[in-house]
Amino acid sequence: MRLTSTRSIYFSLLLILAFACGKKEEGCALSSEILNQDLTLKINRIDKDFFNAKNASDFNFLIEEHPEFAKEYLQVDLYPSPDSLATELLRVHQDSAMRVLFDSVEHVYSDFSDVEKELETAFKAITYYFPEFQIPEVYTFVSGFNSDLIVTDEMIVIGLDYFLPPSHTFQPELPRYMAERYDKPFIVPMIVMAISARFNETNPTDNTLLAEMIYYGKTYHFTKAILPCTSDQYIIGYTPEAISESFDNEELIWSHFVENELLYITNPFEIRKYIGEAPFTDAISTNAPGRLGRWLGWNIVDDYQFNQDVTLEELMAExxxxxxxxxxxxxxxxxxS
Structure with missing residues (x-):
């Protein structure tokens, strides 16, 4: 990234570690105390069951077999009866475009064991730091690009069609800079970031840009702590080049925030320039990635945890x-440096 003036700085949304970009993940493994916990994750491949079904009776069986999924995701309660939902599911099942989409998903995700193992390890780490965490039921589905990821306390649904490779013919209707983050390596980091929200305490009366920056900084710090071997690019959603250039220009970025007295602004429109989704942070430079306030917040949070030597639980509770x-x-x- 080439910055053309002292006011040209840039800002990023996802997490970046404070000390290095493209940081080598040496010695990143979780402790044996975490890994040796007795936890086995089973992912329900509803996408396979759905497209292997033959008739309405098969769909009724799926509804009965997975009542939580049927209630929260398929919204069975909105139908006159489970039979009505089964009939609707059969209609979707027979749609030729949905069948082609499933075939594409099956080609990429016939073996889901690597993601399953990564998610199981993440759950072990979360449970270790936060014993009150209850393992949610996990499902995969082909939504027809209706939903990418649903994360609640009880359930996680992964819309695998959203996570086909960026070069695939089928793509969600998203801006390109966002669609590139919908790929297999992003699945578990996205889930962990969503889960972090339940532990991320905030002051609801603080509406400043700084509060937003710190919130996202804690989100990304949490994700890196739970997934220490995951490359930063899959947490913050920047290319390695953008990460490197952000650190190279960190002084310039910070001076923009300080000189323009941005930390304590409360105007939502102005805050969005530095926090919201965008291909670049044009308030700084069209060459700067979007969401730079979040990236800067990550650096601040990393420094706080390091200098104050607080635990992950203490950090998230502050x-x-x-x-x-x-x-x-x-x-x-x-x-x-």
């Missing part, structure tokens, strides 16, 4: 964004 910022001792790193 609702005071101003305290985290002040006690982080954050200073932008100079290029090459």
């Amino acid at each position: 609702p005071d964004a101003e305290k985290i910022f002040r006690e982080s001792g954050y200073r932008p790193r100079k290029a090459g």
Whole structure:
């Protein structure tokens, strides 16, 4: 990225570690105490069951076999009877376009064991740090690009059609810069980020840009702690080049925030320029990636955790964004340092 003025800086949404971009994940493995926990995850491949069904009776069996999925995802309660839902599912099943879409998903995800293992390990780590965490039921489905990911306390539904390779013929109706983040390596990080919200305490009266930055910083710090061997690009959704350039320009980015007195602004429109989804942060530079406020918040949170030596539980339970910022001792790193 080439910045053309002292006010040209950029901002990123997803998590970036504070100390290095493209950071090598040496010694990243979780402890044996975490990995040796007795936890076995079973993923329900509803997508396979759905397209292997032959008639309405088969769909009625699926509804009975997976009542939580039928209630929360298929919304069986909105139908006059389960038979009505089964009839509707059969109609979708017989749609030729849906069949072609499933065939594409099956080609990519016939073996889901690597994602299953990664998710199982993530659940072990979350349970270790937060014993109150209850393992949700996990399902995969082909939604016809109706839903990408649903994460609740009790259930996770992964719309696998959203996570076909970016080069695939079938793509969700998303801007290209967002669609590129819908790929297999992003599935588990996205789930972990969604789960982090239930532990991420905030001050509901704090509507500043700083509060948003710290919220996302905690989200990405949590995700990296749970998935220490996962490359930063799959957490923050930047290319390795964008990550590197962000760190190279961190001083310039920070000076933009300071000189324009941005940290304590509360105007939602202005906050969105630095936090919201966008192909670039045009308030800084059209060469700067979008969501840079989130990236900067990650760096601040990393510094806070390191300098204050707080546990992950203590970090997530701290609702005071101003305290985290002040006690982080954050200073932008100079290029090459």
